[in-house]
Amino acid sequence: AQSVAQPEDQVNVAEGNPLTVKCTYSVSGNPYLFWYVQYPNRGLQFLLKYITGDNLVKGSYGFEAEFNKSQTSFHLKKPSALVSDSALYFCAVRDATGGGNKLTFGTGTQLKVEL
Amino acid sequence: DVKVTQSSRYLVKRTGEKVFLECVQDMDHENMFWYRQDPGLGLRLIYFSYDVKMKEKGDIPEGYSVSREKKERFSLILESASTNQTSMYLCASGLQGVHEQYFGPGTRLTVT
Structure with missing residues (x-):
């Protein structure tokens, strides 16, 4: 089964x-990986x-992620953080079951x- | 822009009540999903649907059912609400294939 871990x-x-x-x-199989952000009292973006x-x-709001096959990692990065980046971040992987449409x-x- | 709307932002129900959560998307997406979000557990899939009148169980379907009579609408039903169903419920939609999902704002349900 597919899984992702966010250690922090x-x-x-x-x-x-x-x-x-x-x-x-x-x-x-091949990994298909996603990052989402959730601001307080909002859905995921x-x-x-x-x-x-x-x-x-490269993604929205200046974020980028680095796929590393040997380390099986997909870390989210941003060169210069903003206070407005404070939020809850979710990593997700495509689940090959269910027609491949599930995450x-x-x-x-x-x-x-912080300032 | 994709828009996914949910019928209520906050809902308070009593134990044993039947609860309906409605979700509507306006982008003609084939797939629709219901998740619940709990602190420390992330998002867990309750049910999803890949076509009208089609549904499949997710990871935690017990105590829930769903209905998809029209492509744009996906309803989550709690047949007899219990306190352990107090949670944030998120609806999402997406295209077939390896595509991102688009989420609604969520419904925070409290069962007392």
Whole structure:
């Protein structure tokens, strides 16, 4: 079965510093990976996805993610954090069952960016 | 822009009541999903549908049912609400294939 792990419940970073939110995956077959963000009292918003091709994927709001097959990781990054980036971040992997349309989500990482 | 709307943002129901949560999407997506979100557990899939009148169980279907009579609408039903169903419920839609899902704003349900 497909799964993703987000090893950190919370990440704290100072505004202007680079940020990384970690995600590792376990799949049989090709990994299709996603990042979502959730602001307080809102639904999830799609940030970016990796299907194939370049290992560095660029997404919304200046975020990018690096796919690393040997380390089975898909970490979310941003060169310079903003206070407004403070939110809950979810990594997800496509589940090959159910016609390949399902996603399996991680438990989420709370990002806190402080002045 | 894709829009997924949910009938209520906040809902309070009593134990044993029948509860309907409605979700509507306006992008002609084939797939629709219901998740519940609980702290420390992330999102867990309750049911999904890949076509009108079609449904499949997700990871935690017990105590829930769904209905999809029209392509744009996907309803989640709690036949007899219980306190352990107090949660945030998120609806999503998406195209067939390896595509992202689009989420509604969520319904925070409290069962007392």
